[in-house]
Amino acid sequence: MTRNKxxxxxxxxxxxxIKTLRAAKGFPLTQLAAxxxxxxxxxxxxxxxxxxxxxxxxESLAEVFELNIENLKTEYFGEYFAKKIYSSNCSTDAFIVAxxxxxxxxxxxxxxxxxxx
Numbered sequence: 001m002t003r004n005k006x007x008x009x010x011x012x013x014x015x016x017x018i019k020t021l022r023a024a025k026g027f028p029l030t031q032l033a034a035x036x037x038x039x040x041x042x043x044x045x046x047x048x049x050x051x052x053x054x055x056x057x058x059e060s061l062a063e064v065f066e067l068n069i070e071n072l073k074t075e076y077f078g079e080y081f082a083k084k085i086y087s088s089n090c091s092t093d094a095f096i097v098a099x100x101x102x103x104x105x106x107x108x109x110x111x112x113x114x115x116x117x
Contacts, residue, residue: 014079019047021065035064052080 012020022032029047033040036057045051053061058076062069085094 013049014053014076015046015049015051017075018043018053018061022047025065032064036060 018032022029027035029043030040033043036043037060038054038057042051046053053076055076058072059069061067062072081095081098084090085092
C-alpha cells in the first residue's frame, strides 16, 4: 500500500473505515456481522463510533476484505493510542517515548534470546 492511500485512510475513525469497506463491497450490515462473528447491533455501534472494535476480530476483518493484516493493525492500534493520549490530555511526545520503549523492549527480547541459546 502506498503511503498516500494510508494517509487518506487514516483520516477516518476505524469504525467509519469498516463502514466504508462494507459499503464498497455491498455487504449488508447483517452479512458482515455474521462473517465477523458479532451481533449486527454491535457492528452498527462500531461503525458509528459508539463501541470499540474487538482487536481479536482483526484477522477476520482482514480476511473478509483481503487486507494486509499489518496495515490493519497499524490503523487499529494507531487510533487506539491516539484516543488514549487525546482523552488523557497528554502531549503527543508520548508517541516518541512509546517508540523508544518499543525499541528498548525489542533489544531486551534479543538479549534474552541470545542468553537462552
